[in-house]
Amino acid sequence: MFRRISRRRGPAGSSQAGVQFKSRIGDNPPHRRKPAGCARDLPSRRRDDAHSPVPASAVIAAAGSLRLRLGARFSAAAAAIPPGRQAGSARLTDWADDGRTEPMTAARAPRPRVAVVGGGIAGLAAAYFLRDVAAVTVFEGAARLGGKLAVSGIADVAVDEGAEALLARRPEGTGLAAEVGLGGELRPAGPAGAAIWTRGQLRPLPRRQFMGVPADLDELAGSGIVSAAGLAAARAGGQEAADQQAGDQQAGDQSVSRYLGARLGPEVVDRLVDPLLGGVYAGRSDQLSFEATMPALAAATRDGQPVTAAAARLLDSAPAPPGGGPPAPVFMSLPGGLASLVPAVSAASAADVRTGAMVRAIERSARGWRLTAGSAHDPWFAEADAVVLALPAAPAGRLLAGLPGAAAAAAGLAEVTTASMAIVTLAFPDTAFPVTPAGSGYLVPAVDGRAVKAVTFSTVKWPHLRAAAPGLQIIRCSVGRIGEETLLHRDDADLAELARAELAEATGVRGRPAAARVTRWGGALPQYTVGHLGRVARIRDSVASQPGLAVCGAVYDGVGIPACIASAQAAAGRIAGYLRDGHRGPAPVGSTRAAGGQ
Numbered sequence: 001m002f003r004r005i006s007r008r009r010g011p012a013g014s015s016q017a018g019v020q021f022k023s024r025i026g027d028n029p030p031h032r033r034k035p036a037g038c039a040r041d042l043p044s045r046r047r048d049d050a051h052s053p054v055p056a057s058a059v060i061a062a063a064g065s066l067r068l069r070l071g072a073r074f075s076a077a078a079a080a081i082p083p084g085r086q087a088g089s090a091r092l093t094d095w096a097d098d099g100r101t102e103p104m105t106a107a108r109a110p111r112p113r114v115a116v117v118g119g120g121i122a123g124l125a126a127a128y129f130l131r132d133v134a135a136v137t138v139f140e141g142a143a144r145l146g147g148k149l150a151v152s153g154i155a156d157v158a159v160d161e162g163a164e165a166l167l168a169r170r171p172e173g174t175g176l177a178a179e180v181g182l183g184g185e186l187r188p189a190g191p192a193g194a195a196i197w198t199r200g201q202l203r204p205l206p207r208r209q210f211m212g213v214p215a216d217l218d219e220l221a222g223s224g225i226v227s228a229a230g231l232a233a234a235r236a237g238g239q240e241a242a243d244q245q246a247g248d249q250q251a252g253d254q255s256v257s258r259y260l261g262a263r264l265g266p267e268v269v270d271r272l273v274d275p276l277l278g279g280v281y282a283g284r285s286d287q288l289s290f291e292a293t294m295p296a297l298a299a300a301t302r303d304g305q306p307v308t309a310a311a312a313r314l315l316d317s318a319p320a321p322p323g324g325g326p327p328a329p330v331f332m333s334l335p336g337g338l339a340s341l342v343p344a345v346s347a348a349s350a351a352d353v354r355t356g357a358m359v360r361a362i363e364r365s366a367r368g369w370r371l372t373a374g375s376a377h378d379p380w381f382a383e384a385d386a387v388v389l390a391l392p393a394a395p396a397g398r399l400l401a402g403l404p405g406a407a408a409a410a411a412g413l414a415e416v417t418t419a420s421m422a423i424v425t426l427a428f429p430d431t432a433f434p435v436t437p438a439g440s441g442y443l444v445p446a447v448d449g450r451a452v453k454a455v456t457f458s459t460v461k462w463p464h465l466r467a468a469a470p471g472l473q474i475i476r477c478s479v480g481r482i483g484e485e486t487l488l489h490r491d492d493a494d495l496a497e498l499a500r501a502e503l504a505e506a507t508g509v510r511g512r513p514a515a516a517r518v519t520r521w522g523g524a525l526p527q528y529t530v531g532h533l534g535r536v537a538r539i540r541d542s543v544a545s546q547p548g549l550a551v552c553g554a555v556y557d558g559v560g561i562p563a564c565i566a567s568a569q570a571a572a573g574r575i576a577g578y579l580r581d582g583h584r585g586p587a588p589v590g591s592t593r594a595a596g597g598q
């Protein structure tokens with residue numbers, strides 16, 4: 001028997017404790033627990049207030065911590081805040097106290113109110129970027145903040161249950177970490193390379209590849225990942241790239257497998273590109289859009305050069321380390337888990353954070369926006385000048401569906417499909433392995449028919465984790481690609497055993513794990529299917545027609561954390577512009593720089 005710890009995380013980030021949940025490091029950290037006077041403690045203000053024995057005015061006064069009062073627009077509020085004053089501290093006083101109406105004097109004009117719906121990394125980042133321009137309340141439906149970032153203990157070590165690696169080649173993630181005081185805490189991934197488990201053994205992932213597109217076909221040949229026939233197809237395909245290009249311009253957006261299959265042959269796509277995409281999106285290359293999932297490569301191939309040459313050019317364009325030192329780490333994490341970013345960003349935003357606050361409707365009001373939250377039986381309402389929806393596609397679509405003029409956005413969001421997955425985390429003693437794992441992990445092509453799509457040797461990938469768990473190998477097995485939902489119908493014990501058995505086949509690990517944890521992520525990863533870019537443009541156009549409304553998060557411009565943060569910064573800029581100028585355009589916010597690409 002091994003210890004089993006189970007978390008279920010639904011599409012809306014809901015979390016149901018399963019069996020024997022040993023440690024809940026990531027859940028609703030004490031300093032963020034719902035303060036007295038927050039949502040559920042408030043007297044509810046129902047839609048049938050007219051029939052309530054309590055006068056509405058009394059309810060409003062009692063609900064001071066919740067009441068989002070329309071304030072002066074940004075220009076007035078900014079004039080009232082002395083330069084250098086930490087706006088967040090004023091904000092807490094402004095609308096988390098006794099609910100008295102503030103006098104609108106030049107000395108102390110009320111600040112505009114922004115409601116951020118969704119307390120994942122995108123929502124929290126949006127709240128952070130808006131900290132100087134508005135009083136922000138974050139409404140999070142689940143009992144904890146963080147969305148796809150969560151951490152808990154396994155074998156007495158804090159190990160991420162969801163996202164674990166911050167791409168350092170984009171500045172937004174590491175930049176935000178630094179801004180919220182975690183810059184010195186960031187820990188690099190070790191230098192160990194990854195592998196592909198295919199054609200009967202673990203084979204090194206070519207170093208010269210860009211999202212699985214090989215830059216060096218000789219290196220690919222040496223890896224044995226594809227057969228001789230597959231390699232021959234790749235070599236032949238490269239020479240036909242220029243001919244393909246003319247046809248492609250008429251074809252519009254294409255799936256990854258159609259575009260790359262025509263140039264590299266199906267085997268390279270199936271055994272190299274598809275597993276890498278599976279690692280990021282839990283998606284399949286025959287559905288995912290080439291333009292949306294590989295924008296840099298799409299741009300680099302637009303001039304008709306072969307994809308292998310374009311991949312090489314992109315790899316070579318990575319900035320050289322200063323002073324000729326070792327290359328900069330590609331991924332970073334944090335010692336207490338990457339999810340430690342969540343309480344830090346939340347605290348730095350100084351936003352008023354409400355967990356267990358599921359927003360069920362938004363509508364235009366005379367003052368700006370009115371939100372309906374809570375249960376159908378016990379709803380409560382809030383008013384704000386502006387709203388940021390930092391939600392997965394389905395809840396964002398539901399909120400927009402009821403909004404006049406936002407039908408195109410709701411329809412676009414309804415088209416976004418999602419993949420569900422589970423992370424099975426296993427802890428084995430070093431001695432269980434005939435050969436101690438030396439690589440960071442491996443990917444498994446879907447065509448090989450295995451349940452586990454990716455394995456991370458966490459204690460190899462993250463030296464800081466190894467230091468925290470001497471003598472242990474902590475391993476994250478990722479189960480479930482799009483279309484494989486039935487696999488996730490198995491119970492936790494079955495899923496853990498399936499992961500263990502496949503791991504044993506790949507590595508020879510013996511015996512039962514010392515501990516196991518199953519985390520389910522229902523509908524967790526939006527699929528950037530063919531047409532994604534056009535769909536997002538339609539959603540954004542429709543949202544832009546709603547004054548004081550913006551959207552951000554993994555649905556739009558990239559599922560990685562840096563991309564989510566960039567989208568949050570852009571949304572915050574739009575809202576700041578609206579508050580300042582009455583919707584004349586985006587205003588710069590924050591100092592974390594944005595960058596293009598995924």
Ligand SMILES: Cc1cc2nc3c(=O)[nH]c(=O)nc-3n(C[C@H](O)[C@H](O)[C@H](O)COP(=O)(O)OP(=O)(O)OC[C@H]3O[C@@H](n4cnc5c(N)ncnc54)[C@H](O)[C@@H]3O)c2cc1C
Pocket residue numbers: 011012013014117118119120121122123139140141142145146147148149161162163164165166167357358359360390391392395421423521524525552553554555559560561562564
């Ligand atoms: C298992 C897994 C591993 C991953 N690994 C990595 C990784 O290593 N590196 C990386 O960069 N990315 C990784 N990702 C992707 C990345 O973590 C996510 O794309 C990103 O965290 C999404 O952030 P978000 O704020 O857009 O959405 P979410 O995290 O989904 O947050 C949205 C929030 O909105 C809340 N919500 C929903 N409906 C409502 C409502 N009506 N009212 C109020 N609140 C509501 C939800 O509860 C949730 O908390 C991973 C994803 C998964 C699932």
